[in-house]
Amino acid sequence: MSDKIVYEKQADYTHRGCPVEAALDIIGGKGKGSILCILLDQTMRFNELQRTLTGISQRILTKQLRELEDAGLIHREVYAEVPPRVEYSLTDKGQSLRTIIMELHKWGRENVLDQTPQEKAS
Amino acid sequence: MSDKIVYEKQADYTHRGCPVEAALDIIGGKGKGSILCILLDQTMRFNELQRTLTGISQRILTKQLRELEDAGLIHREVYAEVPPRVEYSLTDKGQSLRTIIMELHKWGRENVLDQTPQEKAS
DNA sequence: CAGAATCCTTCTGGATACTG
């Protein structure tokens, strides 16, 4: 009916002013942390991403990638080839999250994932 | 029937290894960013929190506070008074998020909330 | 290969009424 693809519309019920909530709304959501983490250091194709993020459906992966793209954090490069090739990478705005991502990585490793203190020292 | 209160059970479907996802699972969720942001600098009571976070239902506020408490990020101090008084504050573990929270705050203010560049300079 | 379309289940969150 409509000539425009309209995935599920985004949640807009949060933050209402708090920049922390606003930021978390952008980088929260299934797989987004992992996606940003991966793309921080490399460009990656769709299927490669899905294989790396074991357990995410391609529908959701597509959705998350689109949302990150709409937020201006990632760049989607489509190559006119057969079979098609699409490569995802971080934009400058996405790279501006580097410090935060790395700190979240450190904090999560030390405080959430049950890893022995010795391991992080090694 | 059960003698134990069991709110909705937490999502456990994410992170599967990525510490960034793991961390976001902890501090994501409605109001948690705002709650952490507020408690970073002050102790606050339940009703006061709800009034500050305009728009959150007390059921959800209770749930988020419990989850943050279970994660060891906030402390819940109950005073044996009538009417009851309960004060929430950050634990040391919660305070360990300070840098991240502040950076998320800065990033969200500059990149998500539509604020003119001039304003942040003033 | 990289999705789009459809259907369905689960989870999140709100509204309201009630209580120690």
Added chain:
DNA sequence: CAGTATCCAGAAGGATTCTG
């Protein structure tokens, strides 16, 4: 005041099928 309990709407996410 600080929750609980119950009910309900909507959003998030999965599984499957199909296509340029």
